[in-house]
Amino acid sequence: MLAYIIRRVAQSILVLLVVGLVAFSMFRFVGDPIDNMLGQERTQADIDRLRIELGLDQPFVVQYYKFLSTAVQGNFGVSYRQGRPVSTIIAERAPATLELAAVSGILALTIGIGLGVFTAIRRDGWASNIIMSVSLIGVSLPTFLIGILLIYLFSVELDMLPSFGRGEVVDLGWWTTGFLTESGLKALILPSITLGLYQMTLIMRLVRSEMLEVLRQDYIRFARARGLKERAVNFRHALKNTMVPVITVTGLQLGAIIAFAIITETVFQWPGVGLLFINAIQFVDIPVMAAYLMLISVMFVGINLIVDLLYFWVDPRLRADRAGGH
Template sequence: MLAYIIRRVAQSILVLLVVGLVAFSMFRFVGDPIDNMLGQERTQADIDRLRTELGLDQPFPVQYFKFLGGAAQGNFGVSYRQGRPVSTIIAERAPATLELAAVSGFLAISIGIALGVFTAIRRDGWVSNVIMTVSLLGVSLPTFLIGILLIYLFSVELDLLPSFGRGEVVDLGWWTTGLLTSSGLKALILPSITLGLYQMTLIMRLVRSEMLEVLRQDYIRFARARGLKERTVNFRHALKNTLVPVITVTGLQLGAIIAFAIITETVFQWPGVGLLFINAIQFVDIPVMAAYLMLISVMFVGINLIVDLLYFWVDPRLRADRGGAH
């Protein structure tokens, strides 16, 4: 088990190195940051001086290793646009994104699993059919459109919820949270629905199809034949077996929620790292972009690792070290 974790962590580090390399080499095609940083009145001497100062005159491998060396110590350099350390900027912005992603993920998983189980058990009911039909909308509508529709309905027409921003936040020193104020909670509703709706419908449809498959299994028939209560059969026996394959997809979806927060954050002008990244691209702010991409890949890799460990927890067949007789 420990050996497995160590192996997985080593693999993860390799993945991060590759992601860093790919991201870093792509920045060369985004544009020249110097163009944005110096005004129209620049001279060739200014350009050369700044280029040397930023280390952009050095060959690509040297730049890459310098970046890695810094990143390993948590130092991602200084933002070209804001002139402040990137790690500080991201630390300021991360709580907004993580809170949004956590609330969306929670909504997606809890409602998705609940509706999936419901539509599987009541397979032929009209409520299930309505839910399944509506869920097609969630799967097929693009995120930005859902966001704009929600803004139109709840902010413009009904004037119930704010259309942009995070509302009032409470500063805890190391973390700013919108969960403690009513305006912060209100501001969270629309973006989290927008961000989580696709994942919710996806999880729901997945849980439903997996559960229908599990309910056909012999051990479910046998559980019924042993006279167990329908609730026990559905939740103790069927749901647990349903969750094994669902965990993988759900894990990847959580990563996707954080990554795709960019679109939702843009629509709702949510002050998170996604919006920061969009702005950084426009300005060719390479340190910010690099740090963001590394952050996202760390999260993806971390979630995948957690997912793999969850398998061990759920499925006893994978715990080889229990040493069963065969």
């Protein structure tokens, strides 16, 4: 087991290095940061000086190496635009994104699994059919459109919820939270629904189809033949077997929630790292872009690792294979 974790971590590091390399090879196509950094009154000498100062005259592999060698020491460089350390900027912005992603993820998981199980058990009921039809909206409408529709309905027409921002936040020193104020909580509602809706419907449809498959299995029939209560058959026997494939997709989707927060944060002007990234692209703020991409990769790779370990926890057959095979 430990050997397996170590091997997976080693693989993960390799993945991260490749992601970084690809990212750096593409930054040159985004634009030239020098244009934005120097004003109208620039001379060619200024441009050349700044280019050398920032190391932008060197090939991207060398730039990448420099980024890595300082990044492993916890130093992600200084933002071209704000002139402040990138780690400080991200630390300021991260709580907003993480709180939004956590609320969306919990919404997507609980409602997704709950409705999935419900529509599987009441397969032919009218409520299931309505839920399934409505869920098509969730999987087919793009996130930004849902966000704009929600803003139009709840902010413009009904004037119930704020259309942008985080509301009032409480500063805990190392973390700013919107959970403790009424305006903060209100501000969370629309963005978290927007962000989580796609994942919620995806998880729901997946749970439903997996559960229907499991309910056809012999051991479910046998559980019924043993006179177990319907609740025990559905939740103890069926749901647990449903979870194995669901965990994979769900894990990746939770990573996607953080990554795709970019769109939701843009629509709602949510002051998180996604919005920071969009602004960084407009300014070609390479240190911020690089740090953000690495952060997202670490998160994806970490979630993948956790998903793989969850399999062992859920499915005893894998535990036995590992013990025998490694």
